[in-house]
Each structure stands twice: as structure tokens, then as C-alpha cells.
Amino acid sequence: MPTPQQYLQYLFNADDWEDFTVEWVHALGLWEGQPYLRVQRMGGAGDRGADVAACLTLQGTAGEWHCYQCKHYVKPLGQADAFPEMVKIFTAKVLDKYELPTRYVFVAPRIGTTLDRLLLNPPQLREEFLTAWDDDDSKLGAKLTPEAREAVGELARATDFSMFSAQNLDEIVRLHATTPHHVRRFPERLKPRPDADPAPKDQKEHEAVYVRKLLAAYNEKHGLSLQTLQQARETERVRRHFTRQREAFFHAEALRLFARDSVPDATYAAIETDLYDVVIEIEDRDYDLGHDRMDAVMDAAMAHQPNQHNVLAPVVRTKDLMGLCHHLANDDRLTWCKEELQ
Incomplete structure (x- = not known):
């Protein structure tokens, strides 16, 4: 029988992956002791770089929130995939669509080695991003107006890139397994059902x-x-x-x-x-x-x-x-x- 990791990589489509991410994000908030007040799937046209928004205040994305960016590719997620998504979230802030999230997590079945190492080194990640952004042949933000592109660059230079991270698939599966959704998602055996307690002597x-x-x-x-x-x-x-x-x-x-x-x-x-x-x-x-x-x-x-x-x-x-x-x-x-x- 395929493992949950194999189901996620080879049998899920992009929509399944986003639904699965919502379930995992709910569990993550509880596990971290800071339950999200709202977890909203935002993926689709016009999501502006936020597939799943997890809000810590009633202000939603106008207050403190975490962004979970879902990428379900056959190949590992690399810089060429991640940098355009980072541009989107900076652009959303510049255009007053969202506040900049305090956490931005790439959620993908596989993260490329180079990107994974960059995410572990925020200063280097920032340097690599800005190098790509400032390249004369850069396609990042090419559709923005000159004013918006300049504002995005300034915001990126002022941002602490430790907000960006990625999550290991095994850790995602391990936490998702604590939710009631896991047995529905993956055809595994139910845990053994304990024997029922005897009926109490006195009426409840x-x-x-x-x-x-x-x-x-x-x-x-x-x-x-x-x-x-x-x-x-x-x-x-x-x-x-x-x-x-x-x-x-x-x-x-x-x-x-x-x-x-x-x-x-x-x-x-x-x-x-x-x-x-x-x-x-x-x-x-x-x-x-x-x-x-x-x-x-x-x-x-x-x-x-x-x-x-x-x-x-x-x-x-x-x-x-x-x-x-x-x-x-x-x-x-x-x-x-x-x-x-x-």
C-alpha cells in the first residue's frame, strides 16, 4: 500500500494538496499552542501569492497572519519557483491587498536542495533574491509599473527574510496523522478500537x-x-x-x-x-x-x-x-x- 507521502506526491492534484494543507495548518496552530482564529484557502486566480491564509487576529490579512504557499510539482521546488511567489506577496503589501505576513511557508512535496539551504540562511536568501531582482534581464516583477516595482524592491530590502521557510513532508504527515482527516485521506488501518466500558450502575x-x-x-x-x-x-x-x-x-x-x-x-x-x-x-x-x-x-x-x-x-x-x-x-x-x- 502506498505511504501517505507517496499519495501526496503522486496521487494528489493541486486542489487536493491545498485542501490537505488547510487541514494540516489547523493542526499546526493547535500544536504550537497558538490556534489560528481563521484558516482560509485563498488559492486560485487573484490569490496574490497566498494559497492558505492563517490569521492570528480578527483583522485577518489586515492584521498579523501567516501565509502558506502550496506548490504541488513533480519536480522539487526551486528558486525559480519560489522567487516569483515572494514577489507576489511583496506586491500585495505594496498595493495594500494584505499586510506582509509574519510567517511565509512554502508547502511542497519536495523542496530543492539549493532552496532548502537558502531558507535555512535568511541573509543569504535575501542576497540571492535581491541579486535576481536587480539583474538587468530579470523577469521578476516584469509586469509591474516602474513605481510599483521600485516599491517592491525597497520593501524586499527592508524585510527580514527569516519570515520565509519550508516544511518537511514527513513532519507535515506526522502532524496531519493526529487529525481526524488523516484516515479519510489515506487508506490506512484504523487504530485498534478499545473495548466498551460496562454500563454504569447508576443512570447517567x-x-x-x-x-x-x-x-x-x-x-x-x-x-x-x-x-x-x-x-x-x-x-x-x-x-x-x-x-x-x-x-x-x-x-x-x-x-x-x-x-x-x-x-x-x-x-x-x-x-x-x-x-x-x-x-x-x-x-x-x-x-x-x-x-x-x-x-x-x-x-x-x-x-x-x-x-x-x-x-x-x-x-x-x-x-x-x-x-x-x-x-x-x-x-x-x-x-x-x-x-x-x-
């Missing part, structure tokens, strides 16, 4: 709705008047069934927490939505008893196969699907007894 606050609906189904079927979890636990006719339903609820809760830390939110939401689309047709039918309705929904859930294109599908268990039905009931999207449907 967030269990109130689905427990109430379970008790209503038991009361209707068996002529009982259960009102609390403890009463259900002490009633032999329902105790075993009730215990299994709570176990299923917390299995689904464990799946939700695992998904939260492993995949994008939409991945888990798709599992839940696909199940709901199946069981709502079953729940909507007429039944003599609410318990019968619940049994029919659970049968459908146990027979349901999650979409195999969903990266979570391999770790979804039958008990999760049963528990998800109780989560849906907890969210008032499913109900067992007819009285509660009216």
Missing part, C-alpha cells in the same frame, strides 16, 4: 429519554408501572432485556467516542444516518404494542450492514447498531409506544 443524565421510552414499552406490555432504572433492574420480567439495552447504548457511545478521535465527524454521522434511513420505515408501521415496534426496529438494525465504503464500517458491531437505535430514541428520532407518537 444523558440516558433519561431512551430509558423513559424503554420503561413505557415494558409498562404497556407487562402491565407494570416502572418509573426508574432501579425498578427495571429489580423486575425479573424485564431485567435481562433492560440490561442488554443499556449495554448496547454504551457500546454505541464507545463507538461515537472512538470515531470522534479517529475520523471526521461526518464519517460517524453517515453510519448513524444510514441506519436511521433503514429503521425509520420499520418504526413508522402500525404495531399493537410499543415493545413490538422496538423489537422490529432492533431486528432491522441487527440485519443492517454499514456502507463498506465508510472507513468506520469494519469496527461497527451488532451491539453498536442496537445501541444507535437507543441513541436515536434518546434524540427523539425514534419512539416505541403509540401514545408518545401522537
Whole structure:
């Protein structure tokens, strides 16, 4: 299986690369302890040298911000690629389009050796840039008016070139792997899913709705008047069934927490939505008893196969699907007894 680095270099296109960079930049801000207030993809015509803008203040690019310049080339990124981009960001400042960023990072699958060494030596980088800029045959800024070109040159001479840097691809991948986006981007195995914790002895606050609906189904079927979890636990006719339903609820809760830390939110939401689309047709039918309705929904859930294109599908268990039905009931999207449907 290709590595993430190989996917990035050979299978991603320029748009994919910019989207990937946005995900990485969000993680970078968190990792550095200075979360960006806004990360905006700017690439395209008129971006003026800023593919991704990461803003540290509410002023956006009119305040302090960092520029991430995305270059997805087959060949390593060299000076001939970098210098024109640097001209663009200087020009944007001269034309009052952006403030000059305090950090400007080239994000490319491969950085050429010469450029990489220059970026590690800001004074030499500045010297090389200005030499290329002042060359009589230079094409840098050739489309600028003489006044604008002179202003860009003055700005470059007054700028600390330590603002320019590049990021190593392995480091980018390593940090991106800490995000939920990584497993969606790259077909790697999910990390092992831990076992679900047992259902707690006492009812948790967030269990109130689905427990109430379970008790209503038991009361209707068996002529009982259960009102609390403890009463259900002490009633032999329902105790075993009730215990299994709570176990299923917390299995689904464990799946939700695992998904939260492993995949994008939409991945888990798709599992839940696909199940709901199946069981709502079953729940909507007429039944003599609410318990019968619940049994029919659970049968459908146990027979349901999650979409195999969903990266979570391999770790979804039958008990999760049963528990998800109780989560849906907890969210008032499913109900067992007819009285509660009216």
C-alpha cells in the first residue's frame, strides 16, 4: 500500500494538496499552542501569492497572519519557483491587498536542495533574491509599473527574510496523522478500537429519554408501572432485556467516542444516518404494542450492514447498531409506544 507521502506526491492534484494543507495548518496552530482564529484557502486566480491564509487576529490579512504557499510539482521546488511567489506577496503589501505576513511557508512535496539551504540562511536568501531582482534581464516583477516595482524592491530590502521557510513532508504527515482527516485521506488501518466500558450502575443524565421510552414499552406490555432504572433492574420480567439495552447504548457511545478521535465527524454521522434511513420505515408501521415496534426496529438494525465504503464500517458491531437505535430514541428520532407518537 502506498505511504501517505507517496499519495501526496503522486496521487494528489493541486486542489487536493491545498485542501490537505488547510487541514494540516489547523493542526499546526493547535500544536504550537497558538490556534489560528481563521484558516482560509485563498488559492486560485487573484490569490496574490497566498494559497492558505492563517490569521492570528480578527483583522485577518489586515492584521498579523501567516501565509502558506502550496506548490504541488513533480519536480522539487526551486528558486525559480519560489522567487516569483515572494514577489507576489511583496506586491500585495505594496498595493495594500494584505499586510506582509509574519510567517511565509512554502508547502511542497519536495523542496530543492539549493532552496532548502537558502531558507535555512535568511541573509543569504535575501542576497540571492535581491541579486535576481536587480539583474538587468530579470523577469521578476516584469509586469509591474516602474513605481510599483521600485516599491517592491525597497520593501524586499527592508524585510527580514527569516519570515520565509519550508516544511518537511514527513513532519507535515506526522502532524496531519493526529487529525481526524488523516484516515479519510489515506487508506490506512484504523487504530485498534478499545473495548466498551460496562454500563454504569447508576443512570447517567444523558440516558433519561431512551430509558423513559424503554420503561413505557415494558409498562404497556407487562402491565407494570416502572418509573426508574432501579425498578427495571429489580423486575425479573424485564431485567435481562433492560440490561442488554443499556449495554448496547454504551457500546454505541464507545463507538461515537472512538470515531470522534479517529475520523471526521461526518464519517460517524453517515453510519448513524444510514441506519436511521433503514429503521425509520420499520418504526413508522402500525404495531399493537410499543415493545413490538422496538423489537422490529432492533431486528432491522441487527440485519443492517454499514456502507463498506465508510472507513468506520469494519469496527461497527451488532451491539453498536442496537445501541444507535437507543441513541436515536434518546434524540427523539425514534419512539416505541403509540401514545408518545401522537
